[in-house]
Amino acid sequence: MQVLSVASEVYPLIKTGGLADVAGALPLALKGYGVSVKTLMPGYPAVMRMVENATVRMSFESLLGAKADVLEVEHQGLDLLILDSPTFFDRPGGPYADATGKDHFDNWRRFAALSKAGAIIAQGGMAQGESGWQPDIVHVHDWQAAMVPAYMRYAAEPEIPTLVTIHNIAFQGQFGADIFPYLELPPHAFGIGGVEYFGGVGYLKAGLQTGWAISTVSPSYAEEILTPEFGMGLEGLLAYRAADLHGIVNGIDTGIWNPATDTAVKANYTAASLKTRAANKRAVAERFGLIEDDGPLFCVISRLTWQKGMDLLAEAVGDLVELGARLAVLGSGDRALENAFHAAAAHHPGRIAVLPTYDEPLSHLMQAGSDAIIIPSRFEPCGLTQLYGLRYGCIPVVARTGGLNDTVIDASHAALAARTATGVSFGPVTAGNLRRALRRAVRLYRDPKVWTAMQKQGMKSDVSWEKSAGLYAELYKNLLARKGS
Numbered sequence: 424m425q426v427l428s429v430a431s432e433v434y435p436l437i438k439t440g441g442l443a444d445v446a447g448a449l450p451l452a453l454k455g456y457g458v459s460v461k462t463l464m465p466g467y468p469a470v471m472r473m474v475e476n477a478t479v480r481m482s483f484e485s486l487l488g489a490k491a492d493v494l495e496v497e498h499q500g501l502d503l504l505i506l507d508s509p510t511f512f513d514r515p516g517g518p519y520a521d522a523t524g525k526d527h528f529d530n531w532r533r534f535a536a537l538s539k540a541g542a543i544i545a546q547g548g549m550a551q552g553e554s555g556w557q558p559d560i561v562h563v564h565d566w567q568a569a570m571v572p573a574y575m576r577y578a579a580e581p582e583i584p585t586l587v588t589i590h591n592i593a594f595q596g597q598f599g600a601d602i603f604p605y606l607e608l609p610p611h612a613f614g615i616g617g618v619e620y621f622g623g624v625g626y627l628k629a630g631l632q633t634g635w636a637i638s639t640v641s642p643s644y645a646e647e648i649l650t651p652e653f654g655m656g657l658e659g660l661l662a663y664r665a666a667d668l669h670g671i672v673n674g675i676d677t678g679i680w681n682p683a684t685d686t687a688v689k690a691n692y693t694a695a696s697l698k699t700r701a702a703n704k705r706a707v708a709e710r711f712g713l714i715e716d717d718g719p720l721f722c723v724i725s726r727l728t729w730q731k732g733m734d735l736l737a738e739a740v741g742d743l744v745e746l747g748a749r750l751a752v753l754g755s756g757d758r759a760l761e762n763a764f765h766a767a768a769a770h771h772p773g774r775i776a777v778l779p780t781y782d783e784p785l786s787h788l789m790q791a792g793s794d795a796i797i798i799p800s801r802f803e804p805c806g807l808t809q810l811y812g813l814r815y816g817c818i819p820v821v822a823r824t825g826g827l828n829d830t831v832i833d834a835s836h837a838a839l840a841a842r843t844a845t846g847v848s849f850g851p852v853t854a855g856n857l858r859r860a861l862r863r864a865v866r867l868y869r870d871p872k873v874w875t876a877m878q879k880q881g882m883k884s885d886v887s888w889e890k891s892a893g894l895y896a897e898l899y900k901n902l903l904a905r906k907g908s
């Protein structure tokens with residue numbers, strides 16, 4: 424089976440968050456199920472620097488007003504189709520925003536272009552010639568690619584089955600109605616059954632409306648987004664599409680995330696040599712300028728935002744220090760939250776430290792050296808850092824929501840007795856409950872037998888892509904069958 428995946432970021436070429444991890448790892452895992460994936464992504468400068476010997480597969484004189492080529496290249500086991508359009512993608516800053524953090528002014532056009540290119544390829548744009556190729560299925564990720572099924576719906580060529588995956592419903596790609604004339608869609612596409620959303624244009628909404636099936640990245644989140652609290656305005660449409668809505672939990676690339684072979688950590692280890700983690704713990708303390716003692720070392724690896732509950736943690740950090748713990752925070756985000764953590768670090772030197780940067784290798788070392796990772800998210804479609812934590816013996820302390828709820832087993836009395844506990848979870852998500860969870864985690868840490876048993880249990884959890892890739896393969900097959908019927 425041939426699949427076209429469309430995503431705005433793909434690890435290891437470009438990453439701002441978990442979407443890249445998934446878009447980079449899932450195609451590799453699907454190979455085991457006889458599914459071949461080509462991934463269409465934008466040719467940002469960082470991406471263009473990494474690709475060599477690419478072949479031009481298609482050229483557009485005008486793709487939403489700009490010249491563009493589709494280049495094909497293989498990179499670390501991934502088959503990539505790169506949308507090379509200097510007008511849209513060759514510019515400083517990140518994939519979505521400039522260096523000051525302001526969204527690129529033409530994101531609507533850039534990602535409509537990505538989606539339109541995806542739709543054209545899906546409907547046979549690359550099918551001609553000896554090396555011609557056309558997918559059986561299209562799988563698109565988040566709002567940046569969600570217009571693919573809409574472009575297909577309003578094209579002359581027959582549709583092929585589409586799957587739209589929601590990684591985060593908070594980001595919807597909503598724009599004013601004034602962009603509609605430039606989207607190169609027929610006038611009737613601007614309606615409730617098409618791209619219209621609250622009087623404007625909604626990219627994710629368009630995908631949820633026109634995609635054959637919808638998935639999100641955990642079973643719990645698939646239920647949560649049917650409610651007004653989590654659906655962020657799309658709960659009505661999702662309820663209408665409920666029969667086509669699936670929840671498949673993310674996995675992680677267990678080759679890249681393997682404490683026994685990870686080159687980014689100071690000392691490699693397995694579940695049988697957990698004491699070796701001490702060398703990594705010292706290295707983390709040193710990198711963050713924290714004092715060294717025998718208390719627990721907590722970490723955060725996250726965007727510092729309201730979604731991630733970082734304001735709640737900022738309120739609770741004093742308790743951590745009182746409990747004899749230390750905290751290393753890696754991440755940046757909202758200015759006010761960054762400032763709150765900087766203030767806490769200034770107030771508790773040697774006990775709390777913040778590095779407001781993005782540092783992939785350091786994130787590996789922190790998972791390998793910290794005792795626990797704190798993830799107090801208000802909502803979390805899946806979450807990957809708790810999965811890395813489980814794999815590395817870094818106990819997750821998590822909010823009981825979304826994928827966190829589906830992947831971490833709380834250290835309740837029953838779970839401890841049954842030796843199934845892998846972390847500490849709390850809910851509802853309030854600062855008070857987070858405080859209690861942190862206190863509970865420190866108490867468990869002070870009982871090395873219990874703590875080690877939890878670490879080992881976590882390291883035994885299946886966090887690989889194997890099972891979930893199988894579920895995606897099955898979903899693709901069902902969609903294909905629907906096409907035939």
Ligand SMILES: Nc1ncnc2c1ncn2[C@@H]1O[C@H](COP(=O)(O)OP(=O)(O)O[C@H]2O[C@H](CO)[C@@H](O)[C@H](O)[C@H]2O)[C@@H](O)[C@H]1O
Binds near residue numbers: 726
């Ligand atoms: N400062 C830093 N330095 C280095 N690495 C950093 C970092 N800050 C974050 N990261 C890394 O970025 C990724 C974040 O992924 P998450 O899944 O936790 O959340 P995100 O909200 O980005 O993803 C959305 O999509 C994913 C994928 O489906 C869902 O799991 C999630 O719930 C949803 O919100 C992880 O790989 C993490 O290690």
